[in-house]
Amino acid sequence: MARITGSNGARTAAAIRDAARGxxxxxxYAAMNLRDLAAExxxxxxxxxxxxxxxxxxxxxLMSEHMTSLLAETDAALAAAGPEPMARLRAFIAHHLLYHFERRQEVYIANSELRALDPPNHARILTMRRDYEGRLIALLEAGAAAGELEITDSRxxxxxxxxxxTGVCTWYRPGGRCSKEELVALHTALVLDGIRRGNRGEAGGDR
Amino acid sequence: MARITGSNGARTAAAIRDAARGxxxxxxYAAMNLRDLAAExxxxxxxxxxxxxxxxxxxxxLMSEHMTSLLAETDAALAAAGPEPMARLRAFIAHHLLYHFERRQEVYIANSELRALDPPNHARILTMRRDYEGRLIALLEAGAAAGELEITDSRxxxxxxxxxxTGVCTWYRPGGRCSKEELVALHTALVLDGIRRGNRGEAGGDR
DNA sequence: CTTGAAAACGAACATACGTTAGTTTTCAGA
DNA sequence: TCTGAAAACTAACGTATGTTCGTTTTCAAG
Incomplete structure (x- = not known):
């Protein structure tokens, strides 16, 4: 027996990537072995x-595909949010969370397996990650420039x-106590109230 | 040649743990091999x-020692902060960050290698971690009960x-742009301004 | 000084793993 | 219908890895 009836290259390739993600x-990455992957x-x-x-x-x-689509979808979400800095920042936060709910595995892998990449691959993924961080940094600086945010150090x-x-995807599970929308609202509030101008209490220093 | 002149059990054991942490x-964990460890x-x-x-x-x-000392030192810091809820919360935040600056390796391992533990060990470490989370949850609820915090979901x-x-220890390096004290102040402000009562802007909802 | 435990050594075992090679069968285009 | 590429198989190679075993030397207690 050799090639199997009904076998299909594209389908198998997709199945491999799905199983590998899981x-x-x-x-x-280091603890996954190709025999288990093949068996699955x-x-x-x-x-x-x-x-x-x-x-x-x-x-x-896997990591490259993920970062590419994360960047593309983020840019689409920002474009849809229009030009107003705070609206764009909210859109970024909401999109980040929703994307992370939807694709926990890819996100977790991209964040935890960077060190498993060999140097050339590492450099390529790192560049994409810096791109993504750059999106948020730019939004924070735009909000500060517009006088709506108070940022000590944007990076x-x-x-x-x-x-x-991103921590959300270490504990979020579909069907949990909070809906996605509630979690977006909760985190948006936490973030924005933490950096909005004029919101500084006596909390700034710790002594 | 067999036992080496000047060899000492306690010293070697400590050297092994130090090298293993690094x-x-x-x-x-999975990518570390015992031959490299022994060589180091x-x-x-x-x-x-x-x-x-x-x-x-x-x-x-390694993980057990870390969690034990984290819990003990946290309790000491809270005890030193006295009974006032907000003072205790600040103490928790400051201690958490300073501890994480000081012991990045242990912290990172404890957070990323849980899955590498076999089931019995996993259960034991998870219990300690829940203990630690419980400390913060209790502080948040005390602050809310005292009318100083506005918490939707304490957990x-x-x-x-x-x-x-905790994310700090993925990028913090001694001698970086910000001092430890500045980072503590920055994060304390972000957290407290995000949850202080009366600080809610129109940020609560995202639509 | 003797002696048993401690702590190192060298060597190896058994397995697991990533990967390759050669073969066989199916699929799709001419 | 024929043919070459695609996609699976079986088998194995070479190496890496966790761990064990028996030996040897040092240390410390009596």
């Missing part, structure tokens, strides 16, 4: 190589906001 | 087993705050 998400897809280990270059190449493809503030928003 | 922090300590792979039970046991010990708010604060 396995890497659950066990991590329903093929033999060697057959994987009709669809991937190497294990490392598979990881890079660090962006990191803090992204850490909070 | 290797796991940089490469992850300056002994042969088999000699590791005079000081550890298994690789898994080593990971558990989710706690997760969001912890994600933000």
């Amino acid at each position: 396995l890497i998400y659950r066990h991590g 897809v329903g093929i033999r280990p060697g057959s994987l190589y009709n669809h991937i270059t190497t294990k490392q190449g598979l990881l890079f493809d 660090i503030t962006a990191y803090a906001i992204l850490a909070m928003l | 290797l796991i922090y940089r490469h992850g 300590v300056g002994i042969r792979p088999g000699s590791l087993y005079n000081h550890i039970t298994t690789k898994q046991g080593l990971l558990f010990d 989710i708010t706690a997760y969001a705050i912890l994600a933000m604060l």
